[in-house]
Amino acid sequence: MKKIVILISGRGSNMEAVVRACARDGWPARICAIISNRPDAAGLGFAAANGIESKVVDHRQFDGRESFDAALAGEIDRFEPDLVVLAGFMRVLTDAFVTKYAGRMLNIHPSLLPCFPGLRTHQQALDAGVRVHGASVHFVTPALDHGPIVAQGAVPVIAGDDAAALAARVLKVEHEIYPRAVRWFIEGRLTVEGERVALTPSEPQWLFADVAGEGA
Numbered sequence: 001m002k003k004i005v006i007l008i009s010g011r012g013s014n015m016e017a018v019v020r021a022c023a024r025d026g027w028p029a030r031i032c033a034i035i036s037n038r039p040d041a042a043g044l045g046f047a048a049a050n051g052i053e054s055k056v057v058d059h060r061q062f063d064g065r066e067s068f069d070a071a072l073a074g075e076i077d078r079f080e081p082d083l084v085v086l087a088g089f090m091r092v093l094t095d096a097f098v099t100k101y102a103g104r105m106l107n108i109h110p111s112l113l114p115c116f117p118g119l120r121t122h123q124q125a126l127d128a129g130v131r132v133h134g135a136s137v138h139f140v141t142p143a144l145d146h147g148p149i150v151a152q153g154a155v156p157v158i159a160g161d162d163a164a165a166l167a168a169r170v171l172k173v174e175h176e177i178y179p180r181a182v183r184w185f186i187e188g189r190l191t192v193e194g195e196r197v198a199l200t201p202s203e204p205q206w207l208f209a210d211v212a213g214e215g216a
């Protein structure tokens, strides 16, 4: 049984998608804990309602990134996880923290990396005029929103979209690709070769959104 700790900062819908898929599909894994850096994160309610241990490590209680990350690592390590899943965890992490969990920490970012790292990715996509946008699951490396890509989901940018409409379309594919990617990790099927992630046995590491009826 592999152990997973999930880090959130807010709504937690990706965390929920992973938790539900783990239970529904009988993964050989257990979600040991949900850790939030914000006491008001809505996702903490889901954790409580589903009997998952949760913990808040409030970044505002610390005087710097190093001390916060050290406290966070202390909480994570209590659960001895095989995998740390960042699910809308909105903190820039120190190199020391990232290095500690190298090869066993995944993140989901709401863009087709390497396009649009950072914040406001949907507005960035609209401003750049791209016609295809999406989300990426990647191993976390010290460079922000960078690292070997495990899976990507693509959606069209539809005439009249604003950032909220685009975000909602992307979020649907996030909820598909993140549970898949986490399951692949749990099943020991991912190998990192430089910037590339091989999946064995292979299956599509991409997903194109089904947007029938959305005017695409």
Ligand code: GAR
Binding pocket: 008, 009, 010, 011, 012, 013, 014, 015, 087, 088, 089, 090, 108, 109, 110, 118, 135, 171, 174
């Ligand atoms: C998601 O869209 C996720 O991709 C993004 O925040 C949202 C969290 O939603 N993450 C980042 O921007 C990380 N840089 P959720 O709390 O409902 O999963």
